[in-house]
Amino acid sequence: MRKLFALFALVSGFFMAILDSNIVSIALPEMTKTFHTSIDNISWIANGYNVAFVTCLLIAARLADQFGRKMLFVIGLLGFSISSLICGFSSSFHMLVIFRVLQGMSAAIIVPVAMPLGLELVPKEKQGMISGIMGAFGGLAAAIGPSLGGVLTDKLSWNWVFFINVPIGILSLLFVFFFIQESYDLTSSRKIDWPGMITSSFGLFTLVYALIQVNKPSVNYATMSFLFIISFISFVLFIIIEKKSENPMLPLHLFRYKEFSFANLALFFVGMGIMNFLFVFAFYLVEVEGMSELRAGTIISTLAIVSMVVTAIMTPIAAKRGSIAIGCIGMIAFLIASYLFGHMSLNYTDWDYVWRLMIVGIGTGCTLAPFTTTAVLSVPTEKSGIASSVSNISRTVGSIVGVAVLVVILNHQLSIEKEKVNKEAEKIIYESNQTSLQKEKMLRELKLITKQQSVMKDASENNKFYKQIQVKYKHAVINSFNQTFQIGGIIFLFALFSLMIEMYMKRRDKDIKVVMHSSNEM
16 A cells, blocks of 8 residues: 555656646636736746756756655655645746746656656566556646646636646655655765756757747847757767766766667657647647637547557556567557648548547557656666656657747748748739729738738628638648648658667677577587
8 A cells, every 4th residue: 555655646746747848838828818928928938847847857867866866756746836836826927937947847856756766666577567657647647738727727717727736746745755765876976966967957958948949930040049059069068078977967878778779769759749749730720720729628638548548558568578669559650640630621520630639649658658668677777767867858858849840840831832822812813804903902902811811801701702712721721731740740750760770770689699699509
């Protein structure tokens, strides 16, 4: 029973930290009204959390290994609960952003520490089961965030996306105090690697901050390029420092474990590609289909439910036999889903979206948790905390890169498709029987079309020409999303290719061992 309560404490803390990375996204419009600010500003309620989370992950895992995982987990839970409460009571926009950053820092402590604490609850042969449970709930939290946020915002208020964490956090704290024992990485020195911490955190901060700026309307390309350069220099310095350090924050020899390296590479690509379904598709449902955020979130939650079931089945198998074959199945599922979502039309029903999302759920369940489990279990047990933090960085940075790249692709496709419609409409106007004045008026009104379907409704509501253009614009927008899904599918091809390379290298190593063994016998 003690282990069951301990597992509940770890899973619930882990679940909350992952959940809060996206539960607020659907509540942002309401927050914009409450604080009377712009959409650009309000995005920092989500961005502040993600920047702090990624920046602090590696540092938190290292300090936990050195000074006590239970102690750091308690600090993380306490910080997360208090910051959640204050976020709910925030009376100003800036106050909310500050405490969202503190929430992100607290989550960065919880996430990498939960896995090693969980692995210590059971013998080695059952560690795959623990990884499966945590992976299933982590996948559920990542996918169910928007729908749960929509329900809380719709039925109560946006404040409750934060208040919901408080009772769970308090209960988890109690269980941690009474049912979890302290643990350390006994191979780690207590000496803090300050140069490594500074360069790694600065490199991650500038990288994530630059990626967030990519698709902003007021982006300064000189500043963004400067941030990428600074990030690159920081990472180069970090690698040099860690190679020379006697007590490195991130032991670089971990990347000599092929399964660890390839699992993290695959996590990066999956985190990047899955944004096609969690971000771009959610935007499609709300902006193109005109669905409410609550309805869109409910449809997307199908992915979470299927993913949770598949994760619980596949992760223990990956822990015993590796994640290559399972990962390949997941990548194929993602590729099929990308193709299917790349052929959407105006007459789709909710069910048409749901069964396609079920395929995405299979892909998610076969990749995220199995790859994370493989990465963590492929290194020595005492390094599981650092391994867990690297895996979460790979997935999270991949997701942020995915949003940046996919939005650029979508905007480019929208620009191309709308230009085609404009040229077609202009040709129809010029070839029509209208007078010169009427043609000029129609051309002026055509230039005022700035959104996907808006066509001067006040002046031309009953005009068949404008209705025809509206339909063409909607088809153009849908075609843009379709092409984005198809291009986004290429990301999964890269991931599949990396798995094939890993499979080839494992077979080669196996053949070499067989040859060497045969030679020794002779």
